[in-house]
Amino acid sequence: MRSQDENGRANHEAGMAGGEEMEMVEVSSEMRRRHQRPRKEEAEETEEAMSVEQVFEGKRVPGWREQLTFRAFAVSFVLAVMFSIIVMKLNLTTGIIPSLNVSAGLLGYFFVKMWTSVLDKAGLLKQPFTRQENTVIQTCVVAAYGIAFSGGFGSYLFGMSETIARQTTELNDAQNVKNPKLGWMIGFLFVVSFLGLFALVPLRKIMIIDYKLIYPSGTATAHLINGFHTPQGAKLAKKQVKTLGKFFVFSFLWGFFQWFYTAGDNCGFVSFPTLGLKAYENRFYFDFSPTYVGVGMICPYIVNISVLLGGILSWGVMWPLINNQKGKWYPADLPSGSLHGLQGYRVFISIAMILGDGLYNFLKVLLRTISSFVSVVQKRGATSTLPVLDDGSPITTSPAVSFDEERRTELFLKDQIPKQVALGGYVVIAAISIITLPHIFSQLKWYYILVAYIIAPVLAFCNAYGSGLTDWSLASTYGKLAIFTIGAWAGADHGGVLVGLAACGVMMSIVSTASDLMQDFKTGYMTLASPRSMFVSQVIGTSMGCVIAPCVFWLFYKAFKDIGISGSEYPAPYAIVYRNMAILGVDGVSSLPKNCLTLCYIFFAAAILINLLRDLAPKKIAKFIPLPMAMAIPFYIGSYFAIDMCLGSLILFVWELINKAKADAFGPAVASGLICGDGIWTLPQSVLALAKVKPPICMKFLSRNMNDKVDTFITSLS
Template sequence: MDENRALDRENGDEEMVEVSQIRRAITNNEEPGSEIIFIERVFEQKPVPTWREQLTVRAFVVSFFLSILFSIIVMKLNLTTGVIPSLNVSAGLLGFFFVKTWTTALERTGLLRQPFTRQENTVIQTCTVAAYDIAFSGGFASYLLGMSEIAANQSTEANTPADIKNPALGWIIGFLFLVSFLGLFALVALRKIMVIDYKLIYPSGTATAHLINGFHTPEGSEIAKKQVKTLGKYFLFSFLWGFFKWFYTAEDSCGFQAFPTLGLKAYDNSFYFDFSTTYMGVGMICPYIVNASMLIGAIISWGIMWPLIGNREGSWYPRGLKSNDLHGLEGYKVFIAIALILGDGLYNFVKVVARTLPSLISTLRSKINLKTLPIQDNNNTDTSIATSYDDEQRTKYFLKDQIPKSVAIAGYIVLAIISIIVLPHIFHPLKWYYILVIYITAPVLGFCNAYGAGLTDWSLASTYGKLFIFIIGAWAGSNGGVLAGLAACGVMMSIVTTSCDLMQDFRTGYMTLSSPKAMFISQVIGTGMGCIIAPCVFWLFYKAFKDIGIPGSQYPAPYAIIYRNIAILGVDGFSSLPKNCLVLCYITFAAAVLINLARDLAPKKIARFIPIPMAMAIPFYLGAYFTIDMCVGSLILFIWECIDKTKAKIFGPAVASGLICGEGLWSLPQSILALAKVNPPICMRFLSRKDNSRVDTFLST
């Protein structure tokens, strides 16, 4: 008896050691096999549910509510700075928590019929991410809002009715339903080639799979509970902090977001800490180099360039122009930011294509895929037993439930035909033959983007979208070319984004033994949810806050005017730019290319300190304030890692997610209060000593 107990205890200890190894690999984002870990051995005794069993009602109910939550958060981030961190960890963690709580309660009452599996967790993750991704790829803060009168009024060019289409809930939902599903059918037939034959890693998808696998191990479940508790604590703090700040914002320039923490002069140049827990959380999630790059960009632009150019008023541009006139300082801000973005985007586009094509060609020429995989070390063809066993099991289940190619091809053709017929009725300048060209080229560009993302985790969807702004805008000409270009951008971005996301989800499903059919169906359902949820969330913001898209407001939507001006450039050329602006754009464009080149050529020890041009470009137009918040978040995480790196790595994302979700969710009651005409009671404003004396004198008279 004692001997059996000792044996059981020994077996239990061995299992916990194995689980600890798995958890360590998951925490470090290592590939299975790096420590000879039999990941699928841990789950060997658990039967793999069929694809129908993976698609549960509770999974989609949880996905629906999580989609609303994350759509609100993404929409707020989109309309403020456009900086959106990966929320996959939060989605996976909350999905696990809610369903685990649900099943535990049912189990105690004896009503549980189906246990919670990692495959069901993957379905929740896939559905939720597909839904809230529409809040980004739908262009609510970029090309869609760029079509509006709000964006057009900030420019003196292309503001005729032919180039304007104001948001309306009906046509936005219809447009999203027309274009969002095409990407799902564009590449689904290539899932085996991308995931198994080419063995593309899709780093984010792989990391998500590690996370989900870790949740469903005994030790992983306990850690997940602690992470959820931490997330909930900081969620509540962030929500209440947002509520507290609201009381002091009776006017736009009131409250903590107008706190001149670095002095009044710095505040005038947008350098201040506005006590935003959202962007502190974003700063904790984003890599240090991203936050540092944005701070450097803020210093270069708002600390040096704009004050110097402002001193040239009357020489480089006329005096007395409105602050949003593109013939004045605003033009330099917008077009120099565009040049930096395009320089970075073009460089990375060329780099990804240059990296993708040779490996793709060599793979296609070879009949034995394993020897010519673009990411495999050809000098080391030995594979570990663990990797072989895991791959064997994963390949077996990945190929079990097939999605017929005929369904994919027919689905794409049917949806394309419907779109070609209907879209010109939504956007009159967007002719049917423009759309036909887009749909012919979209699968090719979608494949390039998905392949590149599989290698580098870098999606260039927005770059492809900007490319088609130029192409279709120039093709359409001055009569509606701006609107046509922006609409074409939306069509292309939606297809390329969703096709890339689907391949990433297939990779996650491959590593969790989830059925590709279940992944595809959950992606379709999630996309359908997003096509309704995201426009409704946007409409709530749009109706509640009348200054959306206005520079300097609470929701400036900086990319709306940037996308519109890219379209104007495509139609009108460079003749509308203020003096010396084009020269500065050339210099900035070249600088973006050279900085990227330096990052790629420098040794890793040096390259990690070289800023990222795309991140530098964001504060060029928007301002420096949010970079201060994000750097504070980075500083908190850095200090935490110095004190306890293990806890910071495990609980840091949970703290950051709680900070983001709490204040993000506060946007919902804040919007409802605004719609109900309930205004904050207090205005907290800061004045200089001189202005304060004047106010005191005035009040005393």
């Protein structure tokens, strides 16, 4: 699956997306199932897969220009808008992003199939719908909505704003603040989002054919698309689309119904104290969100349980205990949002866990990458695949080439992308970026950007190589590296916070898009889509995203006035986390409240230790050990979404007990329908807010004593 990790957009074993390692967690249920299958089943599946190209042998493979059709990009644009709205909503609420690749591929197939069926009946169909065209749509859509994720609208980009800066007490002066404006956001994304597309293009043959990197998400997507275009796959796809449509309508109408009861603050079903008022005060309640029920159905069970455990540990135990130290550990008269009070413990302990998890996985993937790379170089003649077993031992295979492999290699090498285009494109875009970015951020000097662009191709290679081995993108780790190094280089007196956040965006964009493109090349390789069509569709999708994503964010920003405020409907939790990382990098740890640094050290070490235990323990035990990154997510924002997600897990678990085959086939469609319907409702909700149309009813819950006081007050007025 795609990262923007940051992507992750992919997952590893339990499905934790590595891009946000994942502070923005993106997971793929399809890949989870693949990773959890026994090796015997995987071997059988591989054997079956050997006949894929024989199934399509009688079908002509269209040229790369024929794969780039008007209808493909028209459908891609519609889906890009839809998925950008969904991803933006998730960005600004909890930051947990499920894999939408299955939905993108399924809906792309459905819309174009419907388009071609109408033309065919009218006798106007000139070009049939092919799996190569389906791959183009998939690539374009995911590239476009990926910008909504990697663009930093819920993290580094919004972290520059005055709204977020006001919630901190350090370095929130004018030179460290830049408020969102549609013009500069679009310009910024255009000058930083394309560089990664050119960084690794010359290495595509080495990565895909010579080293045979797996790219599990790209491989899963290819299997999905190949399956759609077989007779049996087409029948199943129609049923899946029908199921998705039903739950889309239900979710949309439920969002519309809920809106009527949200006339004031903390009104409506989203503030329903389902577990009691005391639990509600500590952010434990079910908020009736179809989005996060759907997310829970897609996320692996261990992710959902980890999030719930993190919420119980923080809001159920730690924060009440620390709150009892008010007046001892920190002044009792501080405002609730001050980082010198309880809020500081929430933010910085969460950051410590994120950094500990990120550092561990960065070193783990880096060591595995180096080990595998050295092994390939040393044993190139003895092996034809990379050593990717869990224990690190090499896999030796016969040099015999299958029919599928021969066919795919032939077409993959047919349409070359000239190296001059890749190298020239990188140099030209880098030059434009070095000239342009200092005009957008005056604090960001040209030599900061130059250093970043010199280092970026090496980091992009490491990320793409590691992602090919483990499906784990570490783009956000490289972004944090830029925050701490370049931000500290600039210094507090020269806008170091803003410089660090901007540098984070530059580095994340390059590293993430380079890895994503290589995933797309793998998908194209397995569906016989031309590398040129893959590259062009990625460029067009990225261009769409650079316009669509800022416009969608601007709609949210204008429609919801309390966006980014802690406790609001759209708190953008990672915006304040990223800003505080930048402050920490520039200002050091002197501003932390009492004992906060000690607790940070403890949780940083705990994150590393838990990861180590997961890797060293037997698999039967390791699958029950929680994920530190997922545990860190509710530390700041609460556990309400964890309850939604666990309900989604429970629904899927019961469904699998009743009928596992049906749950595997239709579970992702049900989840996607719930997510898409609730996400798309945000669009009319935003329009109503901009038109100043307010809901007519406020449904709020009071304790019995408070209700008596309200009744007495109303009676006295009458």
